[in-house]
Amino acid sequence: MARIDARDVFRMVNILDGIVTVVAATHVLPLEATLGAVVASQAALAAACLCPRCSFVGPTxxxxxxxxxxxxxxxxxxxxxxxxxxxxxxxxxxxxxxxxxxxxxxxxxxxxxxxxxxxxxxxxxxxxxxxxxxxxxxxxxxxxxxxxxxxxxxxxxxxxxxxxxxxxxxxxxxxxxxxxxxxxxxxxxxxxxxxxxxxxxxxxxxxxxxxxxxxxxxxxxxxxxxxxxxxxxxxxxxxxxxxxxxxxxxxxxxxxxxxxxxxxxxxxxxxxxxxx
Ligand SMILES: [Zn+2]
The missing domain is CATH 3.20.20.370 (Glycoside hydrolase/deacetylase)
Known part of the structure; x- marks a missing residue:
């Protein structure tokens, strides 16, 4: 089974945020939808960090x-x-x-x-x-x-x-x-x-x-x-x-x-x- 590095996940969230920001700059999506996507991805990462038994941020x-x-x-x-x-x-x-x-x-x-x-x-x-x-x-x-x-x-x-x-x-x-x-x-x-x-x-x-x-x-x-x-x-x-x-x-x-x-x-x- 493929192994996923916790740091890759962190980078992926930030890259996604970057893509969303570029999309917003080109006006492909409305500003509200873009901001919503950024907030949602960051909230998902924060939730993973605050979940004590969760494996998302590393082997547990x-x-x-x-x-x-x-x-x-x-x-x-x-x-x-x-x-x-x-x-x-x-x-x-x-x-x-x-x-x-x-x-x-x-x-x-x-x-x-x-x-x-x-x-x-x-x-x-x-x-x-x-x-x-x-x-x-x-x-x-x-x-x-x-x-x-x-x-x-x-x-x-x-x-x-x-x-x-x-x-x-x-x-x-x-x-x-x-x-x-x-x-x-x-x-x-x-x-x-x-x-x-x-x-x-x-x-x-x-x-x-x-x-x-x-x-x-x-x-x-x-x-x-x-x-x-x-x-x-x-x-x-x-x-x-x-x-x-x-x-x-x-x-x-x-x-x-x-x-x-x-x-x-x-x-x-x-x-x-x-x-x-
Ligand atoms: Zn303690």
């Missing part, structure tokens, strides 16, 4: 196809001085493993905590340096710094280069995929997420994560900021033990992302591969 791992009864647990936005140790204790209690997608600036503030996560047998992955709300608007140079500064720090702290990257809130642009490919980094999205940063009701968070859960699923929760109930307890503290019990009850095992993907015969990428 959303789950693994595996014969093993495993699911991957992933935690974003840490390390956090309160939540990360608490999550570590709960994972140890249930003999579960997870992947922590750390923010570079957070890791720099709490290097001992990053080392502790790695020493406990969990994997540390890259969630950008600054977790900027403008991440999807950054150009190639700034994106490269966001990736590389975090790779370098986490490798120094853990002795292992992260193999997976996840963008802040999952929002990307077409420049990211080639940069990741050059660095042998894979883009990891998720199958299910709990919205535990927004929803403080444990039953609802749990229902979202467990809905149609299958072997090979990648679950997304957070060890950074978390929604708190009326007593001030982060929702993940209530959700995680129940989630791990439910995973066990369904005959599944919680593992880190590299373990899940290594066990999988093939990785399901809802994607178009980049040639870079």
């Amino acid at each position: 791992i959303t789950r693994a196809t595996t014969a093993e009864r495993q699911v991957a647990l992933t935690f974003d936005d840490g390390p956090n001085e309160t939540l990360s140790p608490r999550i570590l204790d709960i994972l140890a209690q249930y003999r579960a493993k997870a992947s922590f997608f750390c923010i570079g600036t957070q890791a720099r503030r709490r290097p001992e905590l990053v080392r502790r996560l790695a020493m406990a047998g969990h994997t540390i992955e890259n969630h950008s340096w600054s977790h900027s709300a403008r991440f999807a608007l950054l150009g190639p140079q700034k994106l490269a710094r966001e990736i590389d500064d975090t790779q370098n720090l986490l490798a120094d702290l853990c002795g292992r280069l992260p193999a997976y990257f996840r963008a802040p809130a999952g929002f990307r642009n077409p420049w990211l995929a080639p940069l990741l490919a050059e660095r042998a980094l894979h883009y990891a999205a998720w199958s299910r997420r709990g919205f535990d940063t927004l929803d403080a009701v444990p039953a609802r968070v749990l229902r979202r994560v467990l809905r149609h859960i299958q072997p090979g699923a990648i679950l997304l929760l957070h060890d950074g900021r978390n929604a708190c109930d009326r007593q001030g307890h982060p929702v993940i503290e209530t959700v995680l033990p129940t989630l791990l019990q439910e995973i066990e009850a369904r005959g599944l095992r919680a593992v880190d992302l590299p373990t899940l993907l290594a066990a999988g015969g093939s990785v399901e990428r809802l994607s178009m591969r980049s040639r870079a």
Whole structure:
């Protein structure tokens, strides 16, 4: 099957816009129709960038196809001085493993905590340096710094280069995929997420994560900021033990992302591969 480069798609949209503009200049089409076509093509590209599990802007791992009864647990936005140790204790209690997608600036503030996560047998992955709300608007140079500064720090702290990257809130642009490919980094999205940063009701968070859960699923929760109930307890503290019990009850095992993907015969990428 022909492979489509994300950058080609980006160029194609811009070439189409150029053609439409020339057509407008020659008055073949009314101005309103021309402007409408330009707006529609740019809106389609913007929608693709803002779709976290979408493959339009690059190869995207959303789950693994595996014969093993495993699911991957992933935690974003840490390390956090309160939540990360608490999550570590709960994972140890249930003999579960997870992947922590750390923010570079957070890791720099709490290097001992990053080392502790790695020493406990969990994997540390890259969630950008600054977790900027403008991440999807950054150009190639700034994106490269966001990736590389975090790779370098986490490798120094853990002795292992992260193999997976996840963008802040999952929002990307077409420049990211080639940069990741050059660095042998894979883009990891998720199958299910709990919205535990927004929803403080444990039953609802749990229902979202467990809905149609299958072997090979990648679950997304957070060890950074978390929604708190009326007593001030982060929702993940209530959700995680129940989630791990439910995973066990369904005959599944919680593992880190590299373990899940290594066990999988093939990785399901809802994607178009980049040639870079
Ligand atoms: Zn995040």
